[in-house]
Each structure stands twice: as C-alpha cells, then as structure tokens.
Amino acid sequence: MTAIPKDLDVFSAEQVADVLSVSKRNLETWANNGKLIPDFIHGEVALYSKKQLEQFEQFQRFFNSSWDAERLIQPNRKYTSIELFAGAGGLALGLEGAGFDHVLLNELDKSACSTLRFNRPEWNVIEGDIRQVDFSEYEDSVDLLTGGFPCQDFSMLWKRGGVSTDRGNLYKNFVDLVAQKNPKVFVAENVKGILTANKKQAIKQIIEDFSDTGEIGYNTKAILVNFANYGVSQLRERVLIIGVRKDLDVEFVAPQVLNTSDNYVPSKVALQGVEKVSFNNEHQKIQPATIEKLKLIPPGGNFTDIPKDSPHYVKGMISHVYRRLHPDKPSTTIIAAGGGGTWGYHYEEPRPLTNRERARLFGYPDDFEFIGSITEVRRQIGNSVPPLGVLPFAEKIRELLEKL
Numbered sequence: 001m002t003a004i005p006k007d008l009d010v011f012s013a014e015q016v017a018d019v020l021s022v023s024k025r026n027l028e029t030w031a032n033n034g035k036l037i038p039d040f041i042h043g044e045v046a047l048y049s050k051k052q053l054e055q056f057e058q059f060q061r062f063f064n065s066s067w068d069a070e071r072l073i074q075p076n077r078k079y080t081s082i083e084l085f086a087g088a089g090g091l092a093l094g095l096e097g098a099g100f101d102h103v104l105l106n107e108l109d110k111s112a113c114s115t116l117r118f119n120r121p122e123w124n125v126i127e128g129d130i131r132q133v134d135f136s137e138y139e140d141s142v143d144l145l146t147g148g149f150p151c152q153d154f155s156m157l158w159k160r161g162g163v164s165t166d167r168g169n170l171y172k173n174f175v176d177l178v179a180q181k182n183p184k185v186f187v188a189e190n191v192k193g194i195l196t197a198n199k200k201q202a203i204k205q206i207i208e209d210f211s212d213t214g215e216i217g218y219n220t221k222a223i224l225v226n227f228a229n230y231g232v233s234q235l236r237e238r239v240l241i242i243g244v245r246k247d248l249d250v251e252f253v254a255p256q257v258l259n260t261s262d263n264y265v266p267s268k269v270a271l272q273g274v275e276k277v278s279f280n281n282e283h284q285k286i287q288p289a290t291i292e293k294l295k296l297i298p299p300g301g302n303f304t305d306i307p308k309d310s311p312h313y314v315k316g317m318i319s320h321v322y323r324r325l326h327p328d329k330p331s332t333t334i335i336a337a338g339g340g341g342t343w344g345y346h347y348e349e350p351r352p353l354t355n356r357e358r359a360r361l362f363g364y365p366d367d368f369e370f371i372g373s374i375t376e377v378r379r380q381i382g383n384s385v386p387p388l389g390v391l392p393f394a395e396k397i398r399e400l401l402e403k404l
Helices: 013-020 024-033 057-064 090-097 110-119 152-156 166-181 197-212 288-295 355-360 374-382 387-402
Strands: 010-012 040-042 045-049 079-084 100-107 125-127 144-147 185-191 218-226 237-245
Touching (some): 013 045, 090 100, 090 144, 166 197, 185 197, 197 237, 237 387
Parallel strands (some): 079 100
Antiparallel strands (some): 218 237
8 A cells, every 4th residue: 555645735546546445447537527637647647636636525534634644544444245237337336436345246137247257357246037146145244235126127016916027026036135135225226217107106115115124124215316417428317226224323415416517527528539449339330311310410419300301301209319419518318229210329420329439428437348249238338327427326325334
C-alpha cells in the first residue's frame, strides 16, 4: 500500500483509488464521463488536486483527521455479496468498484456466463437455474444479496396461478433466498413499470413480502432511479428495491444526484475515442433502404421525422424505432431488442450503434469484453444495469455496513 502524506497538493490515481476504495478502472471511467478528471498528466501518471478531491467524504475525513503524515492508508475490509440473475455483470461491476467481494454469481444465460468468466476469472460464476444451485455454504455469512429478477415475474404474480407459475417462482425464490441467507442488505432491480403494475398492487405486495421475509424482516423501500443522474449517458429509469435487516437499526439513504438535465453527460462525450476499441465494435450490415430512412432523420429524431410523402415513410411504431442519438444529449433508453429498427442509431453516420458504443452508453469500461454473437452481446448489454450508475448506490451501501 502506498504512503500518502496529507500535505501533498496532488494525488496519484493509485492513491485516490486507495482512499475512495474503488479500482483504477473506475477512475478511468469517471474521467471518460466527466465525474472526476485528472488535473494533471505527468508522463503516463494521472494526478488529482487536493481541491478537487475535497468533494468526496472519504477525502474530507482524511484531510481532517489527526493521522500522522506518513501513516499508510489501509483498505476498508471487503464485504461479501451473492448476486442472482447476474446477466453480463453490470450490477456486479458497480459493486466491485465499491469494494464488494462476490462469493457467488448465478446466471442462466450461457453467453452472459462466458462474459463474466472471461473478464473476471476469479469470480465464482454458477451457470444454471437458480432453483438448482446449492447456496447452503453461505448461510448467515453474506453482507449483501442482489439481483434483478426477471421483469415478467411481477406481472405473473397477479394472474391466475400467481407465484405457482415458473416465472413467478423465480421471484419467490429470490424472496426465499433472502430469508435463508439472512444478508444484512438486499438489492432487487427491476423495470419502472413495476411501480404501476396491477394498479400499484404489485409493488405493494413485493415490499410486504420482503419486509416480512425471514425471522427478522427487512426495512424495505423502492427507489426510482434515472441513471443519467449518476454519470451515465443514457436516460435509463429503473427501480431499486433495497432492504436493510430490521435488527441493524440503520436506514439506507440514497446518494445525492450528480447530474441533472443541465449537465447530463452527452452521447458525444460518452462515445469519444470509442473507435479505438478493437472488440465488440463491429458495424452491422443494414439494408440500403434503412440507410435512406436514417438520412431523413435528424440527430435526436426517430421514424416520425420521415416525411409522410416520402417512399421511406413508416408508421404505427414505438418511439425506439430508428431513434438516432443527439450528440449534445444522453441517449434514450437502450433496449435489448434490435429488430424492426430498434438498434439505436448514430447521430452522425446513418448506421446502427456498435455494441461497444452501446456499452459506453451504459458506462462499461473499455477493457470489459462481451462474449457471444453480435445478437447475444446486444442482449447482454441491453438487459444490463449500468455499472457506473450503480456505483454511488454501492458506495452508500458500503457506508451503511461500515456503521455496524
């Protein structure tokens, strides 16, 4: 560990990562999206000023402490987590950046598991149905249990058959595992529609289920998050259902918003230099007619901008169809689908976004390589939780655990 004299005016990336308990990979992502840009570059070394670092509570404590100037910064202890329905690892990466140690990640999709293993061979990735996984080793020993149970589940709860259906059982399995593993905190991620499904009765029942699960129960809240408010160049709204075990007597407090509509990260910033990344960056072949349609659509527009008297006019479609990025605004929601003109399209060139461009709009680091066909990778990314947007929430969960 590097010694960090407190009277230094500048700090290296390694020192900043130590104090903030994040990886240097996270600092690179923050630099790309404007959250924390180095004040100086000395050779190949990024340096940050004391003045800029004072925005972080960890550095405020460091600067104001009575520690000796030569005292080593000690890393905070690792907190453990289990993740269900892990996908390509967006949520897991955000938690990793806050210092969580993943003891197990479960995912059914083969290509997503390949992505996880390729990028993090040290992670314990269990491929298969959640109902067939043995979690007994982790009884009462995990700090955090997370996952995004399939979004179809909450609607199935309210149809005939309810949780007795296969997909409904996946939601029930998540609740049951929280009860069995007894984590200090759990996080369940789902789509915005969960808040209004079944005349708002679905979310009410879900919160009740989590609140009463296990012998102790959880203080549970549902938070609607727009990840564009947390450094992600994408207007992506998701619901985080967060529960803290009732016997711990602490409350989860959401992080402060970092970005508003006045300073969202624009797509041209998020995509800067993306052409230099060699993998997941293949251009899709598209029909000449599609190219002509795109030429008629301005940046930020969609199929409705095509004149009705044009031979390329289309109608009766969702807003995602032939949606082009606007260079000065964040992307609209990137979806997993790709057919029927729903790829998402470049603001300057009449073409679909590459998968690497899509990954940039989620805040994935450039060295994270997705494994699978173009279609499989597109789905992995489109179904993801933005790792960059998750990080502030993961840091807040860590702060909560450090109080215990």
